[in-house]
Amino acid sequence: MYKIVNSAVLADNIVRMEIEAPRVATHCQPGQFLIVRLDDRGERIPLTICDYDRKAGTVTIVFQEVGASTVKMAALQTGDTFADVTGPLGKPSAFLSEDLLDLMDKKILFVAGGVGTAPVYPQVKWLHQNGVDVDVIVGAKNKDLVILEDEMKAVAGNLYITTDDGSYGRHGMVTQVIEDLIAEGNHYDQCIAIGPMIMMKFTCLLTQKLGIPTIVSMNPIMVDGTGMCGACRLMVGGKVQFACVDGPEFAGNLVDFDQAMKRQTLYKTEEGRAMLKLKEGDTHHGGCGQCGGEA
Ligand code: NAD
Ligand code: FES
Numbered sequence: 001m002y003k004i005v006n007s008a009v010l011a012d013n014i015v016r017m018e019i020e021a022p023r024v025a026t027h028c029q030p031g032q033f034l035i036v037r038l039d040d041r042g043e044r045i046p047l048t049i050c051d052y053d054r055k056a057g058t059v060t061i062v063f064q065e066v067g068a069s070t071v072k073m074a075a076l077q078t079g080d081t082f083a084d085v086t087g088p089l090g091k092p093s094a095f096l097s098e099d100l101l102d103l104m105d106k107k108i109l110f111v112a113g114g115v116g117t118a119p120v121y122p123q124v125k126w127l128h129q130n131g132v133d134v135d136v137i138v139g140a141k142n143k144d145l146v147i148l149e150d151e152m153k154a155v156a157g158n159l160y161i162t163t164d165d166g167s168y169g170r171h172g173m174v175t176q177v178i179e180d181l182i183a184e185g186n187h188y189d190q191c192i193a194i195g196p197m198i199m200m201k202f203t204c205l206l207t208q209k210l211g212i213p214t215i216v217s218m219n220p221i222m223v224d225g226t227g228m229c230g231a232c233r234l235m236v237g238g239k240v241q242f243a244c245v246d247g248p249e250f251a252g253n254l255v256d257f258d259q260a261m262k263r264q265t266l267y268k269t270e271e272g273r274a275m276l277k278l279k280e281g282d283t284h285h286g287g288c289g290q291c292g293g294e295a
Helices: 022-027 068-074 100-105 113-128 151-154 176-185 195-208 257-267 268-281
Strands: 002-011 014-022 032-035 045-048 051-053 057-066 085-091 107-115 135-139 158-163 190-194 214-217 233-236 239-242 249-253
Touching: 014 068, 022 051, 022 057, 032 057, 045 057, 045 068, 051 113, 051 249, 057 068, 057 113, 057 249, 107 176, 107 195, 113 135, 113 151, 113 190, 135 151, 135 176, 151 158, 158 176, 176 195, 190 195, 195 214, 195 257, 233 249, 233 257, 257 268
Parallel strands: 107 135, 107 190, 135 158, 190 214
Antiparallel strands: 002 014, 014 057, 032 045, 032 085, 051 057, 214 249, 233 239
């Protein structure tokens, strides 16, 4: 059993939990995810790791109540337990394998959209702790939905907050802030954008025009997170990839977002899944290559 040592509501329907999971905490890296299960029969829920404390043996997750399982999860209190916490899974962020001196020479821009602020945080924190300060844009619908502001302020070089309705920070979407920063004379060598698919799509369209290579996280299309269900199949540079096994991070300009969003909608229904299975044949399922995936 995995004990919740701290549970807090960050905003409407958005919850942060710190969980005792010493093995995951020892081995996880920014960019990776874990899978939680409420009980033995519970749904597997893949969530990007938002923070970890190796000494305390804890990992932190942030999630939005979007379905029955996450609503049940949100009802758990400090002291309650999860049946399973499995991880770390997925590949760590690409910058972790870059030379630190090269990273220090780079100007990096993070773009965090809504709940996507949570997976951005450990990346910015790691870079800050290793002497690399980066700029961060956080976008939210309104003031009440801005999360982790103080935490991000403590690790970001410059933090730009923007809200769709202008109720806090700048007014407008994250793409407007990118344009403003470039117009103000800023230069970026690299962008890392994590948030809703539509945000990542439009950020990539813009950064491609601006000549800024951009990494995105395709966590939103995962279902079981184990490489077996085939839900997270996507096309990257014309090749079939699975977000949970080959990612979750990919070069954004190579991702076919329209296909991924259309497929995500189809995957939600039994009929849609049957159609995808028929069309995609042997490449329908995930990367394990052994189980044959869902029936
Ligand atoms: P949201 O809809 O409030 O959007 C957040 C910000 O994204 C907006 O404030 C805006 O600045 C920007 N944005 C939205 N649409 C845009 C567009 N068309 N062009 C440019 N910018 C745009 O976000 P939310 O409701 O918090 O998002 C929840 C979504 O985030 C879920 O779909 C979830 O799957 C996803 N998510 C993604 C990750 C990831 O790893 N990529 C992690 C956690 C959550
Ligand atoms: Fe099921 Fe990736 S989430 S195969």
